[in-house]
Amino acid sequence: MLYTAGKVVLGMGVAVLEQFKVGHSEAEFVSGEALRSTVAGIFRRLGVPEEDAELGADVLVLADLRGVDSHGVSNMLRSYVSGYQEGSINPRPAWRVVRETPSTATVDSDRGLGTIVTPKAMGLAIEKARRVGVGMVAVGNARHLGMASYHSMLALPHDMIGVCMTSCPPSVLPTFGAEPRLGTNPIAVAVPAGEEAPFVFDAATSSVAVNKIRIAQRLGAEIPAGWLAEADGTPIMEERQAPDDYWLLPVGGSREGGSHKGYGLSCVVDILAGVLTGFGYGAVPGRPNFGHYVAAYSVDAFTDVGQFKGEMDEWIRMMNATRPAPGHERVLVAGQPEAEMEAVRRAEGIPLHPEVAGLIRDMCGELGVGCLV
Amino acid sequence: MLYTAGKVVLGMGVAVLEQFKVGHSEAEFVSGEALRSTVAGIFRRLGVPEEDAELGADVLVLADLRGVDSHGVSNMLRSYVSGYQEGSINPRPAWRVVRETPSTATVDSDRGLGTIVTPKAMGLAIEKARRVGVGMVAVGNARHLGMASYHSMLALPHDMIGVCMTSCPPSVLPTFGAEPRLGTNPIAVAVPAGEEAPFVFDAATSSVAVNKIRIAQRLGAEIPAGWLAEADGTPIMEERQAPDDYWLLPVGGSREGGSHKGYGLSCVVDILAGVLTGFGYGAVPGRPNFGHYVAAYSVDAFTDVGQFKGEMDEWIRMMNATRPAPGHERVLVAGQPEAEMEAVRRAEGIPLHPEVAGLIRDMCGELGVGCLV
Numbered sequence: 001m002l003y004t005a006g007k008v009v010l011g012m013g014v015a016v017l018e019q020f021k022v023g024h025s026e027a028e029f030v031s032g033e034a035l036r037s038t039v040a041g042i043f044r045r046l047g048v049p050e051e052d053a054e055l056g057a058d059v060l061v062l063a064d065l066r067g068v069d070s071h072g073v074s075n076m077l078r079s080y081v082s083g084y085q086e087g088s089i090n091p092r093p094a095w096r097v098v099r100e101t102p103s104t105a106t107v108d109s110d111r112g113l114g115t116i117v118t119p120k121a122m123g124l125a126i127e128k129a130r131r132v133g134v135g136m137v138a139v140g141n142a143r144h145l146g147m148a149s150y151h152s153m154l155a156l157p158h159d160m161i162g163v164c165m166t167s168c169p170p171s172v173l174p175t176f177g178a179e180p181r182l183g184t185n186p187i188a189v190a191v192p193a194g195e196e197a198p199f200v201f202d203a204a205t206s207s208v209a210v211n212k213i214r215i216a217q218r219l220g221a222e223i224p225a226g227w228l229a230e231a232d233g234t235p236i237m238e239e240r241q242a243p244d245d246y247w248l249l250p251v252g253g254s255r256e257g258g259s260h261k262g263y264g265l266s267c268v269v270d271i272l273a274g275v276l277t278g279f280g281y282g283a284v285p286g287r288p289n290f291g292h293y294v295a296a297y298s299v300d301a302f303t304d305v306g307q308f309k310g311e312m313d314e315w316i317r318m319m320n321a322t323r324p325a326p327g328h329e330r331v332l333v334a335g336q337p338e339a340e341m342e343a344v345r346r347a348e349g350i351p352l353h354p355e356v357a358g359l360i361r362d363m364c365g366e367l368g369v370g371c372l373v
Numbered sequence: 374m375l376y377t378a379g380k381v382v383l384g385m386g387v388a389v390l391e392q393f394k395v396g397h398s399e400a401e402f403v404s405g406e407a408l409r410s411t412v413a414g415i416f417r418r419l420g421v422p423e424e425d426a427e428l429g430a431d432v433l434v435l436a437d438l439r440g441v442d443s444h445g446v447s448n449m450l451r452s453y454v455s456g457y458q459e460g461s462i463n464p465r466p467a468w469r470v471v472r473e474t475p476s477t478a479t480v481d482s483d484r485g486l487g488t489i490v491t492p493k494a495m496g497l498a499i500e501k502a503r504r505v506g507v508g509m510v511a512v513g514n515a516r517h518l519g520m521a522s523y524h525s526m527l528a529l530p531h532d533m534i535g536v537c538m539t540s541c542p543p544s545v546l547p548t549f550g551a552e553p554r555l556g557t558n559p560i561a562v563a564v565p566a567g568e569e570a571p572f573v574f575d576a577a578t579s580s581v582a583v584n585k586i587r588i589a590q591r592l593g594a595e596i597p598a599g600w601l602a603e604a605d606g607t608p609i610m611e612e613r614q615a616p617d618d619y620w621l622l623p624v625g626g627s628r629e630g631g632s633h634k635g636y637g638l639s640c641v642v643d644i645l646a647g648v649l650t651g652f653g654y655g656a657v658p659g660r661p662n663f664g665h666y667v668a669a670y671s672v673d674a675f676t677d678v679g680q681f682k683g684e685m686d687e688w689i690r691m692m693n694a695t696r697p698a699p700g701h702e703r704v705l706v707a708g709q710p711e712a713e714m715e716a717v718r719r720a721e722g723i724p725l726h727p728e729v730a731g732l733i734r735d736m737c738g739e740l741g742v743g744c745l746v
Binding site: 099161174178179189191201204229253260268270271281298327 | 634688692
């Protein structure tokens with residue numbers, strides 16, 4: 001439905017990857033609750049304490065519920081399980097604050113899974129923001145954190161703006177470069193509104209997620225200009241099939257298209273979520289190459305909360321009331337498509353490709369835990 | 374030299390607009406000091422107190438020194454002078470803190486010029502960061518702030534990371550929209566290094582500055598794909614001459630190219646530097662449509678300052694050591710081209726187009742102040 005003959009067509013702000021692979025009618029629908037308890041059971045069996053297992057499962061399943069399948073169970077669970085089994089992820093991390101001020105902390109996550117340690121770091125940031133206005137926590141020695149917006153959204157019930165960034169292993173070229181130096185390094189920002197769904201921005205600073213390239217290759221589809229570079233670093237600036245060997249580009253694609261902006265923002269993420277943690281940045285071999293950064297800004301510290309939420313509603317409605325360009329029906333803001341998808345999937349369940357459902361059942365079988373019930 | 378037959382070719386990270394317009398040999402070279410004292414004299418004559426006049430001039434001239442001519446004297450001074458003369462900019466603003474916590478403040482800038490009030494807001498942020506780790510200040514009821522990186526760079530001598538954003542009047546389409554709702558809404562981040570030049574990122578969240586379009590139109594040159602939309606909102610996705618009526622696009626150009634990322638980041642700026650100030654956002658008619666946001670993060674609050682600066686040097690050198698793509702000689706990080714240009718212009722002077730030098734002399738003559746000596 002989102003993939004049309006020979007050409008990638010994407011939904012607004014939502015990477016509904018399952019829907020690339022299988023028609024709606026072939027999918028198996030499972031409830032968020034069933035998927036969450038299945039994943040939590042798997043985490044527990046791998047040595048993760050009960051409460052942490054529930055939290056890690058919640059992060060993955062919220063991604064599925066919001067249509068961010070690239071960061072949901074089907075795409076991430078297998079690598080987390082492997083990480084626990086190989087020992088690269090620590091199931092019982094003794095994460096600790098190694099430096100602290102009234103508004104900041106630096107956390108050594110002791111190789112804990114980012115999906116589980118980052119919400120705790122965000123809890124610290126929220127507590128600091130409550131006391132002094134802003135809280136900011138850098139997390140080093142870390143592992144993958146799932147959907148970055150999960151962590152930023154934790155600020156919302158506290159009437160705070162939440163920020164999350166994560167420095168990842170290198171896969172993206174710097175502008176004019178031929179070797180990857182930066183991760184997809186996403187930035188997530190969540191802002192509370194009044195009656196409207198919150199503003200929730202969450203995007204990689206690369207032009208596209210590698211998952212989308214793999215899907216396009218599998219389907220023999222063409223990719224848009226500016227998504228990839230040739231192996232020698234030359235940006236591919238026409239619509240064509242992806243080469244076998246390629247690198248990701250920063251958002252903007254080529255220098256003329258503004259790739260120095262995506263590149264620069266990716267650097268900011270690598271610095272705040274990498275260098276600033278004191279545990280290294282994405283491209284350092286032999287050092288942990290995931291680092292995280294979370295922050296909470298108390299709205300009340302800046303302005304009246306009621307006025308702010310009212311004005312956010314006004315601002316969102318202004319965007320929605322924008323006359324659409326030809327061929328488009330709606331102008332949305334970040335977080336609206338995901339909120340709409342979440343309403344649908346909480347009612348109808350999460351569609352799983354039969355193959356994905358099979359893989360989850362195999363994993364449950366291997367580990368001897370209950371599955372999707 | 375940066376503009377070749379029928380096609381825009383840009384320098385890395387530097388909008389050397391003067392060089393679009395005139396060959397190096399035709400330019401008049403003036404020292405930074407002469408330009409600064411000229412501009413300060415003009416500001417003083419318009420009623421700006423001495424110290425403020427010096428500060429406002431310093432912001433404009435640093436842009437010229439660093440090669441950011443789009444935000445230097447030639448492009449901005451005329452509009453500031455008009456603003457003072459028409460009364461839309463207040464030369465003696467009674468700016469004040471209207472809300473405050475240990476790590477935050479909100480400032481009513483009383484229609485003061487942003488180039489002058491924003492450094493003071495950044496001073497507040499730095500003082501707060503020194504005391505509690507992070508300082509963050511939102512500035513409403515504001516006017517244009519010049520080159521955003523000026524304000525973020527104020528954090529550098531304090532071993533702090535500086536951030537600056539500004540919400541501007543609408544000129545940029547939201548993704549899928551046909552009416553402008555957002556300003557060019559830049560983001561600037563400055564990070565101290567050790568022996569290397571600091572990392573200084575400063576970029577609009579639009580694909581391109583409107584100045585570059587005007588120059589291309591004047592020269593009859595083609596513009597790259599993804600820079601503009603037709604008047605009806607359709608992104609122009611091939612290289613061609615700019616139409617007479619157009620809108621700017623968010624960085625990424627079209628949705629396929631990732632414009633939802635530029636759009637989302639522009640929204641973040643509009644929220645932090647607009648809605649959060651309590652004084653309105655860019656697109657509200659009848660309300661001030663410039664708002665600013667500055668922040669300072671103390672490096673010492675997160676990690677050892679010496680270790681951090683050493684690792685920043687290592688990180689910058691890693692980027693510089695990246696094998697270049699065909700046709701390119703160097704991989705740089707944000708702030709390096711500007712630091713190189715600053716060294717040249719501090720030695721050789723700032724090149725002014727003869728027409729620009731003439732305009733400045735006319736302005737000085739009108740106002741009866743000394744000029745370029």
